[in-house]
Amino acid sequence: MxxxxxxxxxxxxxxxxxxxxxxxxxxxxxxxxxxxxxxxxxxxxxxxxxxxxxxxxxxxxxxxxxxxxxxxxxxxxxxxxxxxxxxxxxxxxxxxxxxxxxxxxxxxxxxxxxxxxxxxxxxxxxxxxxxxxxxxxxxxxxxxxxxxxxxxLDLDLSDKRLLIVKPPIHISTAEAYKSVAIRTGQVDLRQAIQLPIQEWKFHVRNDFEEGLFRAYPEIERLKAAFYDSGAVYAAMSGSGSAVFGIFDELPDLKELQKLGHVFSA
Ligand SMILES: C[C@](O)(CO)[C@H](O)COP(=O)(O)OP(=O)(O)OC[C@H]1O[C@@H](n2ccc(N)nc2=O)[C@H](O)[C@@H]1O
Ligand SMILES: Nc1ncnc2c1ncn2[C@@H]1O[C@H](COP(=O)(O)OP(=O)(O)OP(=O)(O)O)[C@@H](O)[C@H]1O
Missing domain, CATH: 3.30.230.10 (Ribosomal Protein S5; domain 2)
Structure with missing residues (x-):
């Protein structure tokens, strides 16, 4: 099989x-x-x-x-x-x-x-x-x-283009959890994703980003490169190091390709 x-x-x-x-x-x-x-x-x-x-x-x-x-x-x-x-x-x-x-x-x-x-x-x-x-x-x-x-959850991104870039950084999940800050009183994600995707960047966050961006500024630069390439939303996935971006249309991949391996998802 x-x-x-x-x-x-x-x-x-x-x-x-x-x-x-x-x-x-x-x-x-x-x-x-x-x-x-x-x-x-x-x-x-x-x-x-x-x-x-x-x-x-x-x-x-x-x-x-x-x-x-x-x-x-x-x-x-x-x-x-x-x-x-x-x-x-x-x-x-x-x-x-x-x-x-x-x-x-x-x-x-x-x-x-x-x-x-x-x-x-x-x-x-x-x-x-x-x-x-x-x-x-x-x-x-x-x-x-x-x-x-x-x-x-009723979430369908099939009319968008999803790109993922894996930079040459390996992050251990256990290590990432050791330094993550606990935050309470955050916005309910189920409500946040009801907003138009362009507004997600103001409300939908990954708590691992803060500490890992400090340790690996390349990952923060990668996220910025997604927005520079026209992403409507970009974020690190899980405990990193991959960053994904949601696009209305497939962007020029040149800048993203310089920062890691690009996957079309
Ligand atoms: C970061 C995420 O990918 C988000 O989806 C997951 O929470 C990680 O899940 P995972 O890789 O399957 O994690 P596991 O293999 O179960 O655990 C690896 C290590 O991550 C930490 N861990 C994992 C999940 C969780 N909710 N809390 C934790 O503190 C623990 O220290 C654990 O020893
Ligand atoms: N089949 C497997 N594929 C990948 N890694 C595996 C596998 N089996 C065991 N491992 C171990 O698990 C570690 C983490 O692998 P994985 O790709 O799941 O991590 P990750 O990308 O950080 O995912 P996660 O979102 O679960 O944190 C690897 O470094 C490897 O040592």
């Missing part, structure tokens, strides 16, 4: 509290985007996994392996070979690894007739990472809690 695992962007991200377990409560809008990894799973004589197009360990730490072993613990799964072709940049705030994990759960459920429903799959996904459950639903949602409680 071959499937494509898509990325996500966060449209607004408010960090509203810190919990006793060290995780943070947040408020965000998760939006699926058309940047993909490819995952192939097939029965094999031994379990193995191979990653193409990216250089990181493929051992038990890979989220695809973790997803397989999580289900293999509870179900009588055959041994499989997993091939992963990375297209989603890593350390970008685009949730690539999380999407891979959840797509492995979805694929194993389908391929081996496990009959798990969405709720059950989301519960398994939550054991693999805070971003994982979103990719089970994989449609625009308003997320709260640690990013795993969802309500559906």
């Amino acid at each position: 071959l499937e494509f695992a898509n990325a996500k962007i966060n449209i607004g991200l408010h960090i509203v509290g810190k919990r006793a377990d060290g995780y943070h409560d947040l408020e965000s809008i998760f939006y699926p985007v058309k940047v993909y990894d490819a995952i192939e799973i097939f029965p094999s004589e031994e379990y193995s996994m191979q990653v193409y197009n990216f250089d990181f360990p493929v051992g038990e730490d890979n989220l695809c392996s973790k997803a397989y072993h999580l289900l293999a613990h509870d179900f009588d799964l055959p041994l499989v070979k997993i091939n992963l072709l990375k297209g989603i940049p890593v350390g970008a705030g685009l949730g690539g690894g999380s999407s891979d994990a959840s797509h492995v759960l979805l694929m194993l459920n389908k391929q081996f007739n496990l009959h798990l429903n969405t709720q059950q799959l989301e519960t398994y996904a939550a054991q693999l990472g805070a971003d994982c459950p979103f990719f089970i639903r994989n449609k625009p949602v308003y997320a709260t809690g640690i990013g795993t409680t969802f309500s559906d």
Whole structure:
């Protein structure tokens, strides 16, 4: 079985509290985007996994392996070979690894007739990472809690052009959370996105930007370059380092291309 695992962007991200377990409560809008990894799973004589197009360990730490072993613990799964072709940049705030994990759960459920429903799959996904459950639903949602409680959202950007630029900076999510400031009393994102998109820049913010822009001024310059290129809204996604921009029309890519790898999403 071959499937494509898509990325996500966060449209607004408010960090509203810190919990006793060290995780943070947040408020965000998760939006699926058309940047993909490819995952192939097939029965094999031994379990193995191979990653193409990216250089990181493929051992038990890979989220695809973790997803397989999580289900293999509870179900009588055959041994499989997993091939992963990375297209989603890593350390970008685009949730690539999380999407891979959840797509492995979805694929194993389908391929081996496990009959798990969405709720059950989301519960398994939550054991693999805070971003994982979103990719089970994989449609625009308003997320709260640690990013795993969802309500559906009517947001459709399909008549816009969406560009994402990944600068040559890798940001660890855990590190980003260590220095993020908690802010309460912020605008409700569900209301903010009802405004015309041109006004989002005054109301829809990502709380990771302040600290990370200080540490990496290149990311702030990248966001400014999106506005210079005509974006109606631009922001860093998640804990960075990728920045996305929403355009009415496809802009001249020259300046953006100087600052990182450009993805049309
Ligand atoms: C920044 C976002 O991408 C926004 O969607 C996510 O909150 C990150 O989710 P993720 O990468 O799946 O995070 P996990 O793999 O579960 O956790 C990585 C680390 O990030 C921190 N973390 C993550 C999620 C959260 N709500 N609060 C946190 O403090 C924790 O220190 C954790 O050790
Ligand atoms: N299948 C995978 N794809 C990418 N990274 C993986 C995978 N499995 C494990 N990892 C580890 O997870 C780390 C973060 O990867 P990921 O691409 O999900 O981060 P991110 O872009 O910061 O996303 P997020 O929005 O979840 O913070 C990588 O540095 C890598 O060590």
